[in-house]
Amino acid sequence: MSHAHGYAAQSAHSPLAPFSFERRAPGPHDVRIDILYCGVCHSDLHTARDEWHNTRYPSVPGHEIVGRVTAVGSDVRNFKVGDLAGVGCIVDSCRSCPSCQAGEEQYCDAGFTGTYNGPMFGGGENTYGGYSDHVVVDEKYVLRVSHDTDNPGSSPEQTLAAVAPLLCAGITVYSPMAHWKVGPGQSVGVVGLGGLGHMAVKIAKAMGAHVVLFTTSESKREDGKRLGADEVVISKDAKQMEAQGSKLDFIINTVAASHNLDPFLNALKRDGAMVLVGAPEHPHPTPTVFNLIMRRRTIAGSLIGGIAQTQEMLDFCAKHGIVADIEMIAPAQINQAYERMLKGDVKYRFVMDLAKLDKAA
Ligand code: NAP
Ligand code: ZN
Ligand code: ZN
Numbered sequence: 343m344s345h346a347h348g349y350a351a352q353s354a355h356s357p358l359a360p361f362s363f364e365r366r367a368p369g370p371h372d373v374r375i376d377i378l379y380c381g382v383c384h385s386d387l388h389t390a391r392d393e394w395h396n397t398r399y400p401s402v403p404g405h406e407i408v409g410r411v412t413a414v415g416s417d418v419r420n421f422k423v424g425d426l427a428g429v430g431c432i433v434d435s436c437r438s439c440p441s442c443q444a445g446e447e448q449y450c451d452a453g454f455t456g457t458y459n460g461p462m463f464g465g466g467e468n469t470y471g472g473y474s475d476h477v478v479v480d481e482k483y484v485l486r487v488s489h490d491t492d493n494p495g496s497s498p499e500q501t502l503a504a505v506a507p508l509l510c511a512g513i514t515v516y517s518p519m520a521h522w523k524v525g526p527g528q529s530v531g532v533v534g535l536g537g538l539g540h541m542a543v544k545i546a547k548a549m550g551a552h553v554v555l556f557t558t559s560e561s562k563r564e565d566g567k568r569l570g571a572d573e574v575v576i577s578k579d580a581k582q583m584e585a586q587g588s589k590l591d592f593i594i595n596t597v598a599a600s601h602n603l604d605p606f607l608n609a610l611k612r613d614g615a616m617v618l619v620g621a622p623e624h625p626h627p628t629p630t631v632f633n634l635i636m637r638r639r640t641i642a643g644s645l646i647g648g649i650a651q652t653q654e655m656l657d658f659c660a661k662h663g664i665v666a667d668i669e670m671i672a673p674a675q676i677n678q679a680y681e682r683m684l685k686g687d688v689k690y691r692f693v694m695d696l697a698k699l700d701k702a703a
Contacts, residue, residue, distance in 0.1 A: 343367055344374075347701045348474030349673050350400040354392035357677040360700060361400055363470060365478045373421050373481050374413040375429065378499075380472035381406025381507035381666070382692035383537060384598045385621065387680045389459055393623040398459055404472025404694070405431040405457040406509040408487060408502050418481045426502070428485035428656065429477060430509035431646045433457050433469060437482075445650040447483075473673060475699055485509065485653055488660040504665035507537060507691040508656055510646065511666065515542035515594055516655040517647030518617040519549060522592050526550035531586075531593035531616075533577070533606055535562045535569075536683075538596035538619060540667060540690035543569045545655075546594075548662040554590060556606065559686055569667070577605065588637065590614055600624040607633040607641070615640040666691045672698035 343364045350361035368374045386403030388394055407429040411421050421427060434455035435442050441449040448454055455461070457479075458471030471477075489505050491498035515538055524530055530551040532542040539555070546553045547570035555571035557563070558578055566574040575582045586609040593606055593616040600622045607616060607629050618626075618641065629641060647655065659665065667690045671679050679692045 344476065346470070346474050346476055347699055348402045348470065349676055350402045350470075350473075351390040352400050354397065358390060358473070361402060363400075363402070365476060368413050368415045368478050370415040370417040371480050371482070372415045372478050373411055373418055373427060373484050374476060374478050375407070375409040375427050375484070376412045376476045377407055377409040377472055377474060377696045379408045379503040379506040380404040380694045380696065381510065381537070381668075382671070382676070382679055382683070382694060383510050384683060385510070387683060388621065388623065390680070394621070396459070398461070398468045400468075401459060402470035402473050403458050404474070405429070406506045406511070406693075407457070407472035407477060408506040408509070409477070412476070414481075420481055420486070421484060426487040428487050428505070428509050429457060429472065429479050429483070430485065430513060430652050431457055432649065433479050433483050445648045447648050448646045473676065473694060475696055475701070483649055485649070485656055488657055489665065490660065501665060503670060503693045503695065504668050505656075506693050507541065507666035507668065508659055509652070511537045511541045511691060512545070512659060513647035513652045513655050514538055514619050514644070515596070516545050516658070517651055518594060518619065518642075518644035519546060519592075520651065521644070522615055522617065524549050524551050524592055528552065528591040529554060529589055531556055531590045531606065531609055532571070532596070533593060534596040534598070534620065535559065535566055535690065536596060536598065536686065536688070537666070537691040540569055542594050542596060543571050544664050545659070546570075548658070548664060554586065565689065580605075583609070588612070593617070594619060596620045598622055600626050602626070603628045603641070604630050604633050607639055610637065610639045612637040613639070615642055617642045617644050619644055666693075668693045670695050674698075674700060
């Protein structure tokens with residue numbers, strides 16, 4: 343066992359505070375990673391505040407982890423001490439069901455083990471995530487970070503911190519875009535310019551699509567273009583929404599709150615699909631069925647991505663020089679960061695610098 347320090351919520355209504363706990367000693371297949379950076383996902387906030395009604399407390403969120411390997415078990419083949427490593431949302435799964443066999447561990451029939459909010463296989467234990475100083479993970483669920491950290495204009499540390507959000511935000515938008523075969527010649531809508539949305543704009547553009555960003559925030563218009571959007575639509579403006587009627591092949595909807603889906607469905611062409619990845623606390627009030635049947639439109643959902651595809655996404659982003667736009671915070675600033683995230687006041691992902699963790703607890 344090793345003593346770990348981190349930040350935890352003790353209940354839905356208490357702010358996150360310093361927390362210490364034990365991690366298992368690395369088993370034969372395990373990698374121990376000292377965490378350098380951890381992205382702050384809106385799912386962390388939903389979980390810390392029990393908005394999905396399934397939170398196990400204490401809750402140590404964080405599933406966008408980049409760190410350095412400090413120990414490996416005797417049977418570990420793919421990592422050695424000193425390597426950079428990433429951990430995303432999944433740290434275990436049954437490994438034998440059809441989804442696991444297909445490399446889609448996120449849809450494991452037995453339910454995958456989340457990096458936080460457990461439970462562990464074969465026991466009721468909780469798992470604790472990346473708002474902490476180190477983590478121990480089976481190498482099968484550990485990712486390789488292949489970004490070039492030798493960039494003009496960005497220190498190696500900044501680059502690594504900006505890679506962290508790819509481990510959830512990146513894969514969550516990459517996976518459905520790969521599944522629905524987004525590519526050149528297609529028009530792709532991205533709804534919401536937050537952590538997931540800004541990654542979707544960058545990745546859709548790198549896949550060769552014409553990208554239309556839908557945002558509620560007029561102030562994000564210029565940023566949307568800078569990030570790669572060909573068009574920016576203010577979604578609160580009915581006229582601008584109507585002008586997009588039946589134009590898009592595919593939409594990825596990242597909005598973290600309940601909203602009317604119909605204006606976005608109307609933007610889809612015949613046979614177009616809108617994939618919901620945003621996971622709001624309360625259900626959406628729509629769609630109106632006629633908006634689906636009139637043009638054989640599809641509405642679908644998608645959950646993060648499997649381990650092999652997460653590696654594929656990291657390598658794709660490394661090749662295209664894609665990282666997140668981040669604002670670095672110390673762990674002690676996490677509660678303030680959550681409040682700003684709720685106001686849409688983040689450009690475009692908070693990343694926690696674990697070197698600044700107060701280990702007094
Ligand atoms: P985020 O950074 O907070 O971004 C959400 C964006 O949605 C905002 O920036 C905002 O963009 C837009 N928005 C519009 N109205 C909103 C409202 N009333 N409240 C909040 N946002 C509103 O969140 P994120 O980390 O990208 O996560 C987005 C959602 O995806 C969350 O629900 C999260 O739990 C979920 N998620 C799902 C998966 C999955 O596997 N499916 C994985 C990760 C996260 P504009 O200002 O541009 O309008
Ligand atoms: Zn996430
Ligand atoms: Zn399985």
